[in-house]
Amino acid sequence: MAQPAQALLTTWLDHPTSAFVEWVAHHRALGIDRIHVFLRDTQEGPPPLAAALERAGVIEITPIPFDAAEAAEQIRNAAIRAAQLEAAEDNGWGLFLAQDEYLLLPRHDSLAGLMRTLKGVHALSAPVRLFFADGLERPHQPGAVLADIDHRAPDAPADGSGGREWRTVVKRGLWTARLPGYPVGPVKRDLSRLRWLNGAGAPMPTPRGNRTWQRDAAAFEDALICIARVPVPRVETLLLRAAYVQPGKAQAMPSDLAPLIDAARANDHLPDNGLERAAQLRAEQIAHLLALPEVAQAYRDQCEEEEARITVQTKRHPLWKAILGYVDGAPLPPDPPVRGAATVPTAPLDKPAAKPAPTAAPQAAAPAPAKPVKEHPHVPDAFARIATAPPPAWFAEIYPGGDRQGSFVKLENHALLHIERSPDTLIVTFDNISNVHDISFGREPWAYRFVRGGGYSHFAIIARRKDWYRDTQLIDELHRLTERGVFARYKKVVLAGTSMGGFAAMAFASLVPGCIVLAYSPQTTLDQDLVPWEDRFGMGRERNWALPHSDAAFEIQGAKRVFVIYDPFFEPDTRHIQRLEGDNITLLKCWFAGHFSAVFIRRANIIKPLFQMVIDETLTEQSYYRLLRDRRALAWYRKAMEERAIARGHDRLAARIGPAFQRVRQQRTREEA
Structure with a gap:
C-alpha cells in the first residue's frame, strides 16, 4: 500500500505560465512530493501545460467554480479547499503558496528534514518577504525567472498596519480550515499543548492571529524558513501574469501594478541569495521535467504563446501601455472604466442631479420640451436603488454562480442566512437593535466579515424590528431547522450576539445542546413577571413573552460553555447577570x-482575538483579562475612570489618571516603533 505523502503543497493558478515548471521544480527539489493545483473550472478543461504535468503524475488538479464577482477571493477559496486535503490524512505536512511564492530553507535540504528537527511541532509560520532582481528589467523571457533574483525589500514595520504576511506549514490531520496564511478554527483531536512556532523555531506570539503578529517583531523571524515572493521578475512578466486573469474585468488596473513597479525599482533593497541555495537541485528537477515529452511540448507551446501574446498586448492593451509608459517615466494615467460598468450619478440618490449647463444652440432652433420622467407603478424608488447597487458579499457566496452552498430565507420580520464553509464549525449570530432599520441592499449580518475571514460556516438571524426575536414565525422556522439536523451536523456550534442579540444567543442555545455561547451585555428576559425592575427597551417589553425561549437563564443549561461579558458597574445589566447560574457560565467583567x-471591546482592538479564542476554546478568565489590558490606552476608559473617581470624591486620584494614561500611550508608542 502506498505511503501517504510527506509534504503536500497546494496552490491556486489563474493560468500557469512557462515559469510554473520552475516553480514545480523548485519545490520538488526541497522535498515536496505532492503538489495539488486548484484551477478555474472551465468548459475547455485545464490549460495544456497544467494538463501535461498532471498526466505525467507531477501535479494533481482540482477545478473549482470561478466567481467573477469574487475574483479577489479565489486564493482564499482555494486555501479553504486546501485545508480539506490537509485534514484528510494524519501523516506529513501541508503548505499553501501562491504562484509567485517560493519556499526557502536556509539550513535544511528538505521540508521534511526541517520538521523532523522541530520535534512535536504542529504549525510553523514562515514570513513572506519580497524578492527582486538587482535592477528592473523590462522584456519578458519565457521560462525560469529565479536566476537573477538576489535582493529583497526591507521588512514592513511591526506597527499593526497590516504590511506583513505569513505562510504556515501545518501538521496534516489537525485543522479542517485555513486562510492562505495560517490555519484557523479548532484542531480535530485533543492536544495537551499546541506547539506553533515562528520561522526561527521559537513560539509564535499569542493570542495567535494576524492582529497579534502584525505588532510583534518576533513573529517575522526566519532563521529556519522563509517564503520568497517574486512579484516582478520583469515588467512584461508581471503584465503577462495579469493578462491571464479571467474574466477581463477581474484583471488588474494600472493603480494596482504601479506600487509593485515602485517596489521593484526602489533603492533600499538588501542583497539576499537565499534562492541560490537550491539552484543546482532546481536545475536538475527542471531538466527531469522537460525530459518528459508531453511536458516538454506543452512547455514550448506555452513559451511561444507568451511571446505572441506580448507582441499583441504591447501594441493594443491599455494596461500594458500605461505600465510600460510609467516605467519609462510617464505619469500614471487614471484607471479606465470597467467594461460594462454602470454609470453612477454623483448627486445623492434622494436628490435630483444638477442639470448640466446648456450648450449654445442656433437661434432658429427652439429647445425641445423636456419629457416628464415616467414612474413605473410597480417599481418603487427603493427597489430601483437596490437593483442598481452592487450585491452584498454574502450574496456573492451563495447565488447560483457562487462558490458556496447555502440558503436565504426571508420571513416577515426576520431573515435567515446560511453559508456553508467549514464542515466542522458553525457560527450562529444574532443582530442587535442598532441595525434593525438598515434596509440597504449591502447589509451584512453581525460579525459576517470575521466569520468569513475565519472560513467558518455562518448561520445569521437578521432582524427587521426590535422584538427580541419574539416572533412565532421565526421560532417555528428555527425549530424546523433543528429537527432537520441543520445544526447537529456540525462538530462545533458557537452562538454569539450583543444586547438583544446576546439575549438570543443564550435563549436559543437549548436548540443546540453542547454549543458555546458568547453574549455581550445581554438581557436574560424582558418578561415583566420575571424582571419587574427592567424599565428599558419598551418595544421589547411589549412583545409576547409567553412564547418559547423567553428566559435565557433557563435555556443555557445544556450549553457546553457560556461566556458573558458585562460591566459590573452598570446595574441594569448586572441585575440580569445575577439571574445566571451554572458551572458552564464564565462571567467576564468589562x-x-x-x-x-x-x-x-472593539475599540480596544481585541474583539477579533477574543472571538477567535472562544471558537478555539482557549478563552479563560486569565487570558481574557490579559487581553483586556489593552483598554488602558483607550480614551473612553480614561474618561470613565476620571468621572467615577470624581463622583466618589477622589479628586486627587482623578488628577493622576490623565498623566498615567499618557504614560501608557507613550510606552505603547515606543514599543510599536
Whole structure:
C-alpha cells in the first residue's frame, strides 16, 4: 500500500505560465512530493501545460467554480479547499503558496528534514518577504525567472498596519480550515499543548492571529524558513501574469501594478541569495521535467504563446501601455472604466442631479420640451436603488454562480442566512437593535466579515424590528431547522450576539445542546413577571413573552460553555447577570463599558482575538483579562475612570489618571516603533 505523502503543497493558478515548471521544480527539489493545483473550472478543461504535468503524475488538479464577482477571493477559496486535503490524512505536512511564492530553507535540504528537527511541532509560520532582481528589467523571457533574483525589500514595520504576511506549514490531520496564511478554527483531536512556532523555531506570539503578529517583531523571524515572493521578475512578466486573469474585468488596473513597479525599482533593497541555495537541485528537477515529452511540448507551446501574446498586448492593451509608459517615466494615467460598468450619478440618490449647463444652440432652433420622467407603478424608488447597487458579499457566496452552498430565507420580520464553509464549525449570530432599520441592499449580518475571514460556516438571524426575536414565525422556522439536523451536523456550534442579540444567543442555545455561547451585555428576559425592575427597551417589553425561549437563564443549561461579558458597574445589566447560574457560565467583567461592552471591546482592538479564542476554546478568565489590558490606552476608559473617581470624591486620584494614561500611550508608542 502506498505511503501517504510527506509534504503536500497546494496552490491556486489563474493560468500557469512557462515559469510554473520552475516553480514545480523548485519545490520538488526541497522535498515536496505532492503538489495539488486548484484551477478555474472551465468548459475547455485545464490549460495544456497544467494538463501535461498532471498526466505525467507531477501535479494533481482540482477545478473549482470561478466567481467573477469574487475574483479577489479565489486564493482564499482555494486555501479553504486546501485545508480539506490537509485534514484528510494524519501523516506529513501541508503548505499553501501562491504562484509567485517560493519556499526557502536556509539550513535544511528538505521540508521534511526541517520538521523532523522541530520535534512535536504542529504549525510553523514562515514570513513572506519580497524578492527582486538587482535592477528592473523590462522584456519578458519565457521560462525560469529565479536566476537573477538576489535582493529583497526591507521588512514592513511591526506597527499593526497590516504590511506583513505569513505562510504556515501545518501538521496534516489537525485543522479542517485555513486562510492562505495560517490555519484557523479548532484542531480535530485533543492536544495537551499546541506547539506553533515562528520561522526561527521559537513560539509564535499569542493570542495567535494576524492582529497579534502584525505588532510583534518576533513573529517575522526566519532563521529556519522563509517564503520568497517574486512579484516582478520583469515588467512584461508581471503584465503577462495579469493578462491571464479571467474574466477581463477581474484583471488588474494600472493603480494596482504601479506600487509593485515602485517596489521593484526602489533603492533600499538588501542583497539576499537565499534562492541560490537550491539552484543546482532546481536545475536538475527542471531538466527531469522537460525530459518528459508531453511536458516538454506543452512547455514550448506555452513559451511561444507568451511571446505572441506580448507582441499583441504591447501594441493594443491599455494596461500594458500605461505600465510600460510609467516605467519609462510617464505619469500614471487614471484607471479606465470597467467594461460594462454602470454609470453612477454623483448627486445623492434622494436628490435630483444638477442639470448640466446648456450648450449654445442656433437661434432658429427652439429647445425641445423636456419629457416628464415616467414612474413605473410597480417599481418603487427603493427597489430601483437596490437593483442598481452592487450585491452584498454574502450574496456573492451563495447565488447560483457562487462558490458556496447555502440558503436565504426571508420571513416577515426576520431573515435567515446560511453559508456553508467549514464542515466542522458553525457560527450562529444574532443582530442587535442598532441595525434593525438598515434596509440597504449591502447589509451584512453581525460579525459576517470575521466569520468569513475565519472560513467558518455562518448561520445569521437578521432582524427587521426590535422584538427580541419574539416572533412565532421565526421560532417555528428555527425549530424546523433543528429537527432537520441543520445544526447537529456540525462538530462545533458557537452562538454569539450583543444586547438583544446576546439575549438570543443564550435563549436559543437549548436548540443546540453542547454549543458555546458568547453574549455581550445581554438581557436574560424582558418578561415583566420575571424582571419587574427592567424599565428599558419598551418595544421589547411589549412583545409576547409567553412564547418559547423567553428566559435565557433557563435555556443555557445544556450549553457546553457560556461566556458573558458585562460591566459590573452598570446595574441594569448586572441585575440580569445575577439571574445566571451554572458551572458552564464564565462571567467576564468589562469595567466602564456601560451597556456597550462589544463596542468597548472593539475599540480596544481585541474583539477579533477574543472571538477567535472562544471558537478555539482557549478563552479563560486569565487570558481574557490579559487581553483586556489593552483598554488602558483607550480614551473612553480614561474618561470613565476620571468621572467615577470624581463622583466618589477622589479628586486627587482623578488628577493622576490623565498623566498615567499618557504614560501608557507613550510606552505603547515606543514599543510599536
